[in-house]
Amino acid sequence: MKRKLKLVKWVLAIALLLTSIIPVRIAIAFYQTPVPQAIFVLGSDAERMKFAAQFWQSRQNLDIWVSDFAWNLDVDRRIFLQYGVSDAKLHLDGRATDTVTNFTTLAEDFANQRLQHIYLITSDYHLRRARAIATIVLGSQGIVVTPVAVASQNQSSESLVRVLRDCGRSFLWILIGRTGASFNPRLKSSPFAQFYSKTNIQ
Incomplete structure (x- = not known):
């Protein structure tokens, strides 16, 4: 019991440290x-x-980075080509399994490209959760986002519970390099589950 309590204290201390550092890194990047x-x-x-x-x-003059399911990338590419976006401007990535891994799989790539500020495009109902994850995951790498909402038919944004859950997963990624995506029941039942487990995507 004492060990568990000590572990919780350490996790909280690290989380508090991170929440104080991330805003500073974002401010510097901006x-x-x-x-x-x-x-x-x-x-x-x-x-x-x-x-x-x-x-x-x-x-x-800007490159476009896309994080999507691997089986959608061909369709994504065709859409961009129809609008005159060349392959040279496109970076299509199919490693993500959910919104958190949209960010964690590309965070290092963005950092390696020395990107400090990016436009973040997603649906309006999805923007609150995506922005919260981006603040933690990309903010920890010294990257700030300018969100851009795509209008949708959905009348309400995602629940606060989902936002908080994914914020927790984002902090977990910073601490141990894993997001807990492997616990997603939809992923386990997917025909692509074996592929993801082999490539160790978290």
């Missing part, structure tokens, strides 16, 4: 790079891809 350097689109919705392609028309 100060150094006030204008976004790339476009980041969350997948699973063709409308987001069409919106991003149109959004890019007035920002053609």
Whole structure:
């Protein structure tokens, strides 16, 4: 019991430390790079891809990064090509299994590209959760996001419970490098579960 209590105290202490450091890193990133350097689109919705392609028309100097399920990437590419976005401007990534892993699978890539500020494109109902995850995951890497909402038919944003759950998973990723995505029952029942377990995507 004492060991568990001690562990909880350590986790809380680290979480408090992180929550104080992340805003500082975000502020520095925004100060150094006030204008976004790339476009980041969350997948699973063709409308987001069409919106991003149109959004890019007035920002053609920027690369577009897409995080989607692997089996959607061919469709995503075709949509962007239809709008005149060349392959040279596209970075399509199929490693994600959910919204948290949309960010954790690409955080290192963004950092390696020295990106400090990116546009974040997703559906309006999804934006609150995505922005919260981005603040933790990308913020911990010194990357700030400017959110851009895609209008949808959904009338309400996602629940606070889902937001808090994924914030917790994001902190877990910072602490131990895993997000707990392997516990997702939908992933386990998916025909792609074996692929993900082999590639150790968390």
